[in-house]
Amino acid sequence: MTDPENKSSISTIDIYEDVSDWDVNAGGNKVVAKRMTGRFRKLKWFGMSVWLVYFLGPYVRWDGQQAVLFDIPNRQFHFFNVTVYPQDIWMLSLTLLFFAILLAAVTSIAGRVFCGYFCFQTVWTDVYTWIETRLEGDTPQKAMKFKSAPLSAEKVGRITLKHSLWLIIAMLTGLSFAAWFTDAFQLWKDYFTLQAAMPAWIVLAMFTAGTYVFAGFMREQVCFWLCPYARLQSVMYDQDTLLPAYDAERGEPRGKLKKGQVDSAKGSCIDCRMCVAVCPTGIDIRKGQQEGCITCGMCIDACDSIMEKTNQPKGLVRYASYKELHHNHDSIPVFKRPRVMIYGLILMISFGGVVYGFTHLSPTEFQVVPERQPLFVQLSDGSIQNKYTLRLLNKTQHPIEVQYRISGLEGATLHGLDDLVHIEPGRINQLTAFVRLEEDAVNQAISPLIFTADVINGPDIQIRYESMFMGPN
Ligand code: SF4
Ligand code: SF4
Known part of the structure; x- marks a missing residue:
């Protein structure tokens, strides 16, 4: 944040605009993010693909039974040929500790990459908006044109198709969750014959409604207002944490350039606003690191493509630490950062405990x-x-x-x-x-x-x- 009383001590930050210019979209504007290809987009697809395990995992069989099953009525957890009973609950505690610390360690190293690449909210939202942009337009202008167009059979058809696809995904999400807790194939039969148990119907209803509303309508607002991790992550940052950042020293003074034009008085930013257009939370990264940034790197892909087109080196927007960007100090290597070392130690202990538990479980x-x-x-x-x-x-x-x-x-x-x-x-x-x-x-x-x-x-x-x-x- 820029402190008007103390501008001299944070001279580089002066280049950024005041915090009052932060792009906190409080839900008043619908973000229609442009989609571009690039290395971080590919990484996001890869991260998203991990969720296929969620949908397909319950159908994997092992020794004639569901390979992974949380059998709540019998208080057993089946994991391939291992069965974990309440007596072995310490393993579950260690597993939860492992993932909690892993999240903290990753956040400390590279910010909210979990949000950007793996979080179910951002992943589902990405799929939902992909469907929406395919059917209603992939830029704010096209989306607005579609919205203001007179009602026609085609428009009704597109809107109906969008909501139908959203609902199908939402229902599959709910059914897949329930399938981890009971025989997955039997569950399908029970739903289709209306014989499913009441908890299964409740899970299906809650997940269908939750997914449809959160991913279809609330989108980035869930991250802003509901997500506890988004509130906590800042305490895991330090000046060595890598975050998507705009190199203001290189980019400013920004200004538009005509094709082929070179203006040595200007910085590298040609003010094309492509980095803003692709941002799923509607942020202008040039105003500095902001609360709503999920560190997805889409703005990096966008700016790199512009740098390529204007024959400039890539990396005007890039993953960079505060130290690197402000040239105060050299960034400390990850393995020398006390915070990361402590996280790493806890990770090794908890992982070792879980491996020991699984390999020494008594039958x-x-x-x-x-x-x-x-x-x-x-x-x-x-x-x-x-x-x-x-x-x-x-x-x-x-x-x-x-x-x-x-x-x-x-x-x-x-x-x-x-x-x-x-x-x-x-x-x-x-x-x-x-x-x-x-x-x-x-x-x-x-x-x-x-x-x-x-x-x-x-x-x-x-x-x-x-x-x-x-x-x-
Ligand atoms: S500012 Fe960049 S990294 Fe942050 S959410 Fe927007 S596109 Fe993703
Ligand atoms: S994409 Fe790059 S060049 Fe274009 S406005 Fe953003 S920072 Fe500037």
Whole structure:
């Protein structure tokens, strides 16, 4: 922001216009952004294509089942051949931490690139406006001409087609979200036969309405007024953060040039306003970095194409740090920035934790709880008996047959668990067992005792639980 009291200390910024000239489009004007090709446009298409995973992911099968499924009713998360239970919720926490820190690290390095290239709001808006510009005109003038044209069959047809396509995309968005939580193919059948569960209808209705309104009508206003990340991102910036910026020293004084004309008194900017025309949020980047900028780089593509046409070097508008642009200091390399190093460390720890979790997930969860009241009983034959509750959770995707045994205590015998125990996938089996020991063999108050559960069908699983045997001495 330019401070009139302190202009000498920020001389380069003086070139920018006052903050009161910021292009904050509060929704009064509809932005019709021109579309141009270029390297950042290609990058945006690539970023957008990642969302195909959202639409197609639920249909991927693995071992005869949906590969990725958030099974809320059974409190399980299936990820290919791994099933995560609430007991392993720490992995979800680490995963969320990883993505939160990744977002912070990326923002610190290159600003709101998430907004510009991946965010669902900007991606869906881009698709919606692409449809709109194809049908109603790809410049503000053409759009206005279409709007003010008398009602005709063609105009009604175009408007109907636009809203139909918008609604289809909105419904597919809602259906795809629901499909991550239930069998995707069955969900389609349930919707078409009107047999879907109430939560599925609610999800579909909410996502359809939300997508249609947010991407079709509110567009960049969602970023301005509703997005919490847009409010937070500025605290992640520093003077080394790369942002799309206009090189005012090189560009000013701006001025129009006739074809072939060279005017050494003027800067590189020919005031063609192409950078403004392509901006999806209606910003003039020449007024400096602004709140509404989603760092999509479209203005860079636009200006580069103009520089090419006027035989000037590209980069009048480019990704640049504050330091680079104002020649105060050299930018610090990414790996030497303390903020990025701390983010990187947390990223490595959380990623390592998630990888460890996935590679060391136990296929079962085994727990042995000794009875406390009483600690032991003495039977009529004089032997000492302890009572235990055994709980075993089958985290595999197949039924298992389990045989229990004990070890580690000479002479101890296990009672009440003679038969094989059948446990369905995702189920906990709870049993009561007794361990007996001749009185003469009990030579200490607490003796170590190991319970072992051998899974005798399917995978070679053997789970041990170290417990204890209580005696009178
Ligand atoms: S100013 Fe440039 S980078 Fe920022 S939103 Fe507009 S086109 Fe994208
Ligand atoms: S596109 Fe480049 S040359 Fe044209 S107005 Fe924008 S900054 Fe100036």
